[in-house]
Amino acid sequence: MSLVVMKFGGTSVADTDKIKNVAAKAAAKKLQGHDVVVVASAMAGVTDKLIGYLKAITPNYDLREYDQMVSTGETANVPLVVQALKQAGLSSESFTGMQAGIETDNKYSKARITKINAERIKKALSSGKICVVAGFQGYCPETGDITTLGRGGSDTTAVAIAAALKADVCEIYTDVDGVYTADPRIVRNAKKMDVISHEEMLELSSLGAKVLVSRCIELGMNYNVNIMVLSSLEDKPGTLVTSQTEAIMEEMVVSGVTSDKNQAKIALRNLPDRPGIAAELFTKLAEANVNVDMIIQNFGSNGKADITFTVSNTEFSLGKDVCKKLYDGISGVKMEFDENIAKVSIVGVGMKSHSGVAATMFKNLSDNNINIMMISTSEIKVSCIINEKFNELAVRVLHDAFLGNEDDVGK
Numbered sequence: 001m002s003l004v005v006m007k008f009g010g011t012s013v014a015d016t017d018k019i020k021n022v023a024a025k026a027a028a029k030k031l032q033g034h035d036v037v038v039v040a041s042a043m044a045g046v047t048d049k050l051i052g053y054l055k056a057i058t059p060n061y062d063l064r065e066y067d068q069m070v071s072t073g074e075t076a077n078v079p080l081v082v083q084a085l086k087q088a089g090l091s092s093e094s095f096t097g098m099q100a101g102i103e104t105d106n107k108y109s110k111a112r113i114t115k116i117n118a119e120r121i122k123k124a125l126s127s128g129k130i131c132v133v134a135g136f137q138g139y140c141p142e143t144g145d146i147t148t149l150g151r152g153g154s155d156t157t158a159v160a161i162a163a164a165l166k167a168d169v170c171e172i173y174t175d176v177d178g179v180y181t182a183d184p185r186i187v188r189n190a191k192k193m194d195v196i197s198h199e200e201m202l203e204l205s206s207l208g209a210k211v212l213v214s215r216c217i218e219l220g221m222n223y224n225v226n227i228m229v230l231s232s233l234e235d236k237p238g239t240l241v242t243s244q245t246e247a248i249m250e251e252m253v254v255s256g257v258t259s260d261k262n263q264a265k266i267a268l269r270n271l272p273d274r275p276g277i278a279a280e281l282f283t284k285l286a287e288a289n290v291n292v293d294m295i296i297q298n299f300g301s302n303g304k305a306d307i308t309f310t311v312s313n314t315e316f317s318l319g320k321d322v323c324k325k326l327y328d329g330i331s332g333v334k335m336e337f338d339e340n341i342a343k344v345s346i347v348g349v350g351m352k353s354h355s356g357v358a359a360t361m362f363k364n365l366s367d368n369n370i371n372i373m374m375i376s377t378s379e380i381k382v383s384c385i386i387n388e389k390f391n392e393l394a395v396r397v398l399h400d401a402f403l404g405n406e407d408d409v410g411k
């Protein structure tokens with residue numbers, strides 16, 4: 001007998017009919033003889049709606065209260081799945097993150113799981129129950145508070161539980177039937193992958209492919225969890241995300257194109273060019289809990305230096321405040337802030353052994369009059385910051401250049 005974790009995202013549990021469909025899938029799995037843990041998200045749109053209420057009261061809401069509130073979307077959904085399972089004649093019980101033993105650190109709104117005390121779930125499974133766990137939430141033992149794991153965090157809950165229970169597979173059911181070479185909503189002729197390595201999927205997710213949240217792939221990689229991305233609506237083969245793919249994947253130079261519009265750029269010009277300037281800036285940003293993504297430092301003229309960096313849109317205003325506090329009124333220093341940017345990236349382990357990939361990327365962007373503002377590379381990816389208005393065009397052009405067929409692109 002095997003143990004399967006089945007995670008259903010917001011669109012898959014968006015109304016009571018869809019919840020009945022989820023229950024039918026979980027019931028079928030149980031009747032095949034597997035132990036089953038279901039992880040469910042909030043109904044589609046509910047988390048955004050709850051955040052909207054908070055923002056309507058103040059844009060500077062308290063993150064403890066944010067967690068307390070947004071976790072309710074998932075909390076309210078799991079009893080519905082349990083009731084639907086009971087209607088189908090199965091034994092089932094719902095669990096909040098806390099009841100499932102999911103311990104986190106104290107970083108409200110982006111907490112990391114530190115430990116899972118899985119005894120209660122194990123006991124329920126051994127008594128034949130289908131356990132239905134609220135995704136996206138945990139609790140911090142130090143404060144006794146509910147925490148959330150960052151947007152899209154139900155994927156993280158699912159893989160973490162799969163790791164803790166040593167499940168045979170973690171199935172992620174969503175509104176697409178697998179991982180594609182680009183977001184199929186942007187590139188119509190994107191191709192579904194049968195298999196992708198954890199390493200490449202981690203890059204694709206951290207660079208914007210929202211089909212899986214990057215933290216869940218890190219866990220999958222560290223605890224060797226096979227993740228299967230599947231459609232919750234159609235019975236089709238999905239995409240396996242695993243560590244056992246090196247041989248297959250190395251044949252591909254570029255395996256995916258992705259983009260991220262949740263980016264903002266801060267450029268600081270004419271900073272004094274002396275040791276400690278970058279250390280001071282990035283320490284202050286870290287103290288304010290601002291995660292910095294790309295960084296470019298360049299020496300200017302007359303003992304001055306320029307630093308440009310990117311942050312997520314959600315942390316943009318915090319980042320701006322840090323810079324203004326440091327540099328407002330300092331003679332000659334100029335600050336530029338730009339929210340209308342996107343990061344477009346190509347990913348592929350084959351890049352390790354192929355030259356000219358970055359050049360092809362830059363040429364294709366320039367042929368389409370897309371200006372590159374910043375570039376960053378690693379062994380298996382190249383990313384460019386561009387104007388947000390060219391985001392979708394850039395993804396199509398690059399997919400066409402590396403993976404596609406010109407005639408189909410963007411149709």
Ligand code: ADP
Pocket residue numbers: 008009010011012041152173174175176178179180181182183184185208209210211212256
């Ligand atoms: P869920 O609510 O089930 O967690 P998400 O909206 O978080 O679902 O993720 C699914 C979405 O991810 C798809 O609808 C698709 O538009 C998007 N997506 C982005 N990049 C990719 C990709 N490379 N392959 C498949 N889907 C992708």
Ligand code: ASP
Pocket residue numbers: 009010041042047048073135136150151152153154155
């Ligand atoms: N409901 C949360 C969100 O919308 C978590 C999730 O769906 O994974 O971000």
Ligand code: MG
Pocket residue numbers: 009152155210211212213
């Ligand atoms: Mg998601």
